[in-house]
Amino acid sequence: MQTISMPSILTHGERARVSALVALALMTSAAASSPLNAGEAAPAEWLLQLSRPLVIGHRGYCAFAPENTLPSFRLAKAAAVDLVELDYHLSKDRVPIVIHDAELDRTTDAVARWGGEKIRVDSKLAAELQELDAGAWFAPTYARTRLPRLVEALDCIQTNGGITLIERKAGDGTACVKLLRERNLINHVVVQAFDWSFLRDVHQQAPEQVLGALGPPGSRGGKKLTDEQKTLSPAWIDEIKAVGARVAGWNRLVTGAAIAYAHHQGLKVWVYTINDAAEAEALLDLGVDGIITDNPALIWRALALRRMPKQASQ
Numbered sequence: 001m002q003t004i005s006m007p008s009i010l011t012h013g014e015r016a017r018v019s020a021l022v023a024l025a026l027m028t029s030a031a032a033s034s035p036l037n038a039g040e041a042a043p044a045e046w047l048l049q050l051s052r053p054l055v056i057g058h059r060g061y062c063a064f065a066p067e068n069t070l071p072s073f074r075l076a077k078a079a080a081v082d083l084v085e086l087d088y089h090l091s092k093d094r095v096p097i098v099i100h101d102a103e104l105d106r107t108t109d110a111v112a113r114w115g116g117e118k119i120r121v122d123s124k125l126a127a128e129l130q131e132l133d134a135g136a137w138f139a140p141t142y143a144r145t146r147l148p149r150l151v152e153a154l155d156c157i158q159t160n161g162g163i164t165l166i167e168r169k170a171g172d173g174t175a176c177v178k179l180l181r182e183r184n185l186i187n188h189v190v191v192q193a194f195d196w197s198f199l200r201d202v203h204q205q206a207p208e209q210v211l212g213a214l215g216p217p218g219s220r221g222g223k224k225l226t227d228e229q230k231t232l233s234p235a236w237i238d239e240i241k242a243v244g245a246r247v248a249g250w251n252r253l254v255t256g257a258a259i260a261y262a263h264h265q266g267l268k269v270w271v272y273t274i275n276d277a278a279e280a281e282a283l284l285d286l287g288v289d290g291i292i293t294d295n296p297a298l299i300w301r302a303l304a305l306r307r308m309p310k311q312a313s314q
Contacts, residue, residue: 173201203244
């Protein structure tokens with residue numbers, strides 16, 4: 001069984017609770033075979049074949065480590081997540097860098113180091129970006145943590161059965177497919193994006209690659225959408241399928257009827273970003289196929305309790 005040292009920023013009680021939940025995660029996930037042992041299916045395909053909901057670590061395990069960093073990814077893997085999600089932008093010299101925001105201010109010391117505000121990722125060379133501190137903002141124990149390049153993050157996650165959920169924030173489909181093919185990662189990862197034209201491009205170049213279409217879009221035709229229009233529907237699902245994606249990655253605006261329709265069309269529905277046990281329970285009752293969360297142990301616990309006899313879980 002894997003072990004992990006909990007961050008020193010946690011209290012003794014918090015460390016004990018997280019350790020217990022991580023142990024529960026490992027025991028709960030142990031019932032499923034590793035994709036590396038499945039033989040007949042690539043890892044991404046194997047995940048889509050699972051009958052149970054997936055637990056997906058959002059930007060790693062960012063409840064307890066700085067988001068989109070190697071420590072966060074390692075912690076998520078120790079918690080036995082099915083997928084480790086990350087985001088990437090491009091540096092000035094077109095190197096994919098793992099970071100969520102297009103600007104550096106929130107999660108690095110760029111403002112203190114270089115002065116000014118709203119410093120864009122694409123305004124700096126990759127070597128400059130990797131000089132930044134991407135951990136001290138979260139806690140002193142993570143000081144001097146660096147922004148990883150995408151290839152470094154993949155090397156970290158794609159070992160011992162790990163699978164990456166790559167969210168593209170910037171860059172074209174050709175470059176993405178080229179990187180995946182060069183590293184023999186087609187269908188050893190899942191690629192998702194809010195830009196459905198990007199997904200269509202990737203699908204045309206690599207139709208075998210499992211893709212996730214993120215939504216809902218904020219607007220259409222220059223008009224802001226209402227919550228009702230943003231709710232996952234058969235029309236959205238049909239559009240996602242036409243793009244070539246096999247997963248609808250949606251926010252909380254989902255219904256049981258839409259999820260059932262997605263399943264009928266051969267699509268999975270993953271919901272983001274859920275950090276509340278009651279909300280997770282409600283979504284699981286609707287039939288979602290995966291939950292993206294900052295706290296994977298919380299979702300593992302919800303899944304484990306659902307498998308227990310009702311009297312035992314009370």
